[in-house]
Amino acid sequence: MCGDSKLSRLCRLDDDFLRPYTESGVVLVAQEREVLVTLSQVLRQVKLWTQALDSDSENAQTFLDQGVAIGLDCESDCMCLTKIVTHLMVLLTVESQYVKHLACNVLVAVSKFLVDSGSNWEGFIRLLCVCMNLAITVAVSCSSSWSVDGADDLHSCSSRLILALKPKLENADWSIAAAVVRVLRDIRKYLKSEDDDELIEAFFDSINSVLPTVPWNLLDEIHVGANPDAQKGSRADALFQRSLFLGNLIQFLCSMVEQSGSAEASGGSIDKHHPVFSTLITLVPQLLCWCLGEQAHCINFNKCISQYFRHKLLVLMIRLIFRTYSQQSVLVSWLQLVHDYFGELLRQPITPLEYQDDCLEGSPFLSSVSDTEVNSLSSHHLQRQAIFLFLRCSFGLISSKEGTNNKCACAIWNLCLTCDSKTELECCGRKKGLLELYSWLQGHLPTDMSVDHEMYFEKCVDFAKSFLQLYIKEDDVLFKVLLQLLSVPFCAEEQLEKEKGAFQDSEGNTFFRVSDIFNPVLLFHLFLLELSYDHQVLLDYLISKDTGISCAEYLLRCLRKVFDSWSLFVEFSMCRQATNQSSKRRKVASEVWSCKGTQNGGKYFKEAKGCLLTLKNSIESLHRKNLFPYNPNVLLNRLTRFQELCFEEKK
Numbered sequence: 001m002c003g004d005s006k007l008s009r010l011c012r013l014d015d016d017f018l019r020p021y022t023e024s025g026v027v028l029v030a031q032e033r034e035v036l037v038t039l040s041q042v043l044r045q046v047k048l049w050t051q052a053l054d055s056d057s058e059n060a061q062t063f064l065d066q067g068v069a070i071g072l073d074c075e076s077d078c079m080c081l082t083k084i085v086t087h088l089m090v091l092l093t094v095e096s097q098y099v100k101h102l103a104c105n106v107l108v109a110v111s112k113f114l115v116d117s118g119s120n121w122e123g124f125i126r127l128l129c130v131c132m133n134l135a136i137t138v139a140v141s142c143s144s145s146w147s148v149d150g151a152d153d154l155h156s157c158s159s160r161l162i163l164a165l166k167p168k169l170e171n172a173d174w175s176i177a178a179a180v181v182r183v184l185r186d187i188r189k190y191l192k193s194e195d196d197d198e199l200i201e202a203f204f205d206s207i208n209s210v211l212p213t214v215p216w217n218l219l220d221e222i223h224v225g226a227n228p229d230a231q232k233g234s235r236a237d238a239l240f241q242r243s244l245f246l247g248n249l250i251q252f253l254c255s256m257v258e259q260s261g262s263a264e265a266s267g268g269s270i271d272k273h274h275p276v277f278s279t280l281i282t283l284v285p286q287l288l289c290w291c292l293g294e295q296a297h298c299i300n301f302n303k304c305i306s307q308y309f310r311h312k313l314l315v316l317m318i319r320l321i322f323r324t325y326s327q328q329s330v331l332v333s334w335l336q337l338v339h340d341y342f343g344e345l346l347r348q349p350i351t352p353l354e355y356q357d358d359c360l361e362g363s364p365f366l367s368s369v370s371d372t373e374v375n376s377l378s379s380h381h382l383q384r385q386a387i388f389l390f391l392r393c394s395f396g397l398i399s400s401k402e403g404t405n406n407k408c409a410c411a412i413w414n415l416c417l418t419c420d421s422k423t424e425l426e427c428c429g430r431k432k433g434l435l436e437l438y439s440w441l442q443g444h445l446p447t448d449m450s451v452d453h454e455m456y457f458e459k460c461v462d463f464a465k466s467f468l469q470l471y472i473k474e475d476d477v478l479f480k481v482l483l484q485l486l487s488v489p490f491c492a493e494e495q496l497e498k499e500k501g502a503f504q505d506s507e508g509n510t511f512f513r514v515s516d517i518f519n520p521v522l523l524f525h526l527f528l529l530e531l532s533y534d535h536q537v538l539l540d541y542l543i544s545k546d547t548g549i550s551c552a553e554y555l556l557r558c559l560r561k562v563f564d565s566w567s568l569f570v571e572f573s574m575c576r577q578a579t580n581q582s583s584k585r586r587k588v589a590s591e592v593w594s595c596k597g598t599q600n601g602g603k604y605f606k607e608a609k610g611c612l613l614t615l616k617n618s619i620e621s622l623h624r625k626n627l628f629p630y631n632p633n634v635l636l637n638r639l640t641r642f643q644e645l646c647f648e649e650k651k
Contacts, residue, residue, distance in 0.1 A: 007081075092175075130158045132180045132214075134169065137214070139173060174241035175241045246287075254319065292306070292341050331429065400429045400430065441517065488518040521569050538551070555635060612639060613643055
C-alpha cells in the first residue's frame with residue numbers, strides 16, 4: 001500500500017486530467033488544443049506544489065492538501081509511477097511538436113517534485129530509462145516481437161509499464177526516443193545545479209543499467225518504419241527523425257559527462273569515477289559510425305548537421321578522456337578513430353587565422369558574415385578540438401607506464417627513434433605516443449627542417465606561434481591545450497648539461513623535435529607576446545568563472561618551469577645567431593636559445609617581467625580588498641619568487 005500521500009496526489013492529478021486523452025492510446029488531431037490546455041494546467045499545478053515544498057513554509061502541507069480534491073485509494077508507489085509515466089508517454093506519440101514539448105516539460109517537472117517531496121524518485125528514473133530502451137527498441141526493430149531485458153518479473157514496475165505501453169507504441173518512430181532522451185538530459189542538467197552526489201549516483205546507476213541492454217547493433221542499418229514500401233517523403237521524415245534522435249542522444253551523453261560545479265572546484269566526485277563512463281567509452285565508436293560514417297551521407301541533410309555532430313562528438317570524447325582513467329588500449333583505438341573521422345582536421349594547415357574575429361562563433365552577429373567565413377570559423381573550431389583530442393591521447397600514451405618494460409629504450413627520455421623494426425617501434429605506449437606526435441609534426445613542418453638546419457630554431461618558433469594563434473581566440477580550449485603541452489618531456493638546463501653527450505644528431509630524433517617546438521618556456525614567452533604583455537588580460541583570465549582555475553594552474557606550472565630554466569627565460573629571442581654548420585653535434589636548448597649579443601637580446605624578458613610583476617601588484621591589491629574570487633596566495637608566492645630572481649638578475 002502507498003504510504004506517500006504526495007505521490008498518490010500527483011498520480012491522481014495526472015490520471016484525472018490526462019486519462020481521457022490517453023486511455024484509447026490514440027489522440028485525435030481535433031483534440032490537440034484541449035490536450036495543450038490540459039498539459040499546461042498539469043504543469044502549472046506540479047510546479048506550484050514543488051514551490052510549496054521549497055518554501056519551507058509551515059503551511060506547505062496544507063497547501064498541497066488543497067491542491068486537488070482526491071479520494072485516496074492508497075495505490076502502491078509502483079502503480080502510481082506507472083500510471084504517470086504511461087499517460088505522458090502516450091502523449092509523446094502525438095504528431096504535434098507542441099504536445100510533445102509540453103509532455104516532456106511535465107515529466108521534468110514531475111522529477112523535480114519527486115526529488116523535493118522525498119518520494120520514489122529513483123523508481124521514476126528507472127521507468128524513464130525503461131521507456132528510453134523501449135522507444136529505441138521499437139524504432140530500430142519496427143516489429144511487435146520486441147522485448148526488453150529485465151521484464152520477466154510480471155510484478156515489477158518495469159514489466160507493468162512495458163505491458164501498458166507495448167500496444168500503444170507499436171507504431172512509434174524515432175521522435176519518441178528523442179523526446180525521452182531529451183527529458184533525461186534536462187533532468188541531468190537539473191541535478192548538475194543541485195550538486196547532490198547521491199542523486200547523481202542514483203541517476204548514473206539507472207542510466208548505466210539500461211545502456212548495455214539497448215540493441216545498439218540494430219542502428220547499424222537504417223530503418224524507415226514498419227512499412228518497407230514507404231513513400232519517399234515518409235522515408236525522408238524517418239531519416240530526419242533518426243538524425244534528431246542521434247543529436248539528442250549525443251547532447252544527453254555530453255551532459256552526462258559534464259561535471260557539476262562543486263566537482264570541478266574540488267577536483268572530483270562520484271561523477272568522475274562512475275562505471276557509466278566506461279560504458280560510454282565503448283559506445284563512442286558506434287556513435288562515430290552512425291553520425292559520421294557512410295550512412296551519415298544519407299541521414300545528414302546538410303553540412304550544418306554534419307558539423308554539429310562532429311563538434312558534439314569531439315566534445316564528448318574530450319570530456320570522457322578527462323573524466324576517466326583511459327587504458328592504453330583505449331588511447332590507441334581512439335587515436336585511430338581520430339585519424340579515421342577527423343584526419344582532415346589534423347592535416348589542415350596550422351597558419352595564422354585569416355578571420356581574427358572568430359570569437360563571434362555561435363553569436364547571432366554571424367548573420368552578417370559570409371558563408372565562406374562561417375565555414376572557416378567552424379573549421380577552425382573543429383580543428384582546435386580535433387588537435388587537442390589527438391594531443392591528449394598521444395600524451396596519455398607518453399605518460400602511461402602500462403605495459404612498459406623498464407629495460408626498454410623508451411623507458412628513458414633520451415631516445416632516438418631511428419630503428420627500422422616495427423616491433424621495436426611498437427614496444428610500448430610511450431613510443432607509440434611519440435611516433436604519433438612526430439608523424440603529425442612532420443606533416444606541418446618544412447621537409448628540409450633538420451635539427452641542424454640554420455633556420456631550425458626560427459622555424460620551431462614560427463610553428464609554435466601559429467599553433468598558439470589557432471587557440472588564442474577560444475579561452476577554455478586554450479588553457480586545456482597549454483596545460484597539456486606542459487607534459488612534454490623537457491629537461492632543465494642542468495640535466496641537459498649532464499646528458500648532452502647522449503643527445504647526438506639525428507634527423508629522426510623525435511624527442512628533440514617535439515620538445516623544441518613545444519618547449520614550455522618558449523610557449524610561455526609566445527603566450528605573453530600574443531597577449532601584448534597586457535597584465536589586465538591575464539587578470540581577466542584569472543578571475544573568470546570559466547578559465548580562472550585553469551589559468552592559475554598554467555601560470556603556477558609555467559613559473560616552476562621558468563625557475564628551473566632561468567637563463568633560457570632571460571635570454572629568449574625570436575631568432576638566434578648563425579651556427580657553425582661544420583659542427584656535427586646536435587646543440588642542446590641552452591645553446592640554441594642563447595641570444596646574448598643578438599639585436600633583440602633581453603627585449604622579451606623585459607616585457608614579460610613587466611607584465612608579470614604588474615600582475616602580481618594587481619592581484620595583491622584585489623586580495624587586500626577581498627575582491628579576488630579565490631585565495632591567490634600560492635600564485636602570489638610564486639610571483640614573489642619570480643620577482644626575487646628578477647632582482648638578482650640586475651646584480
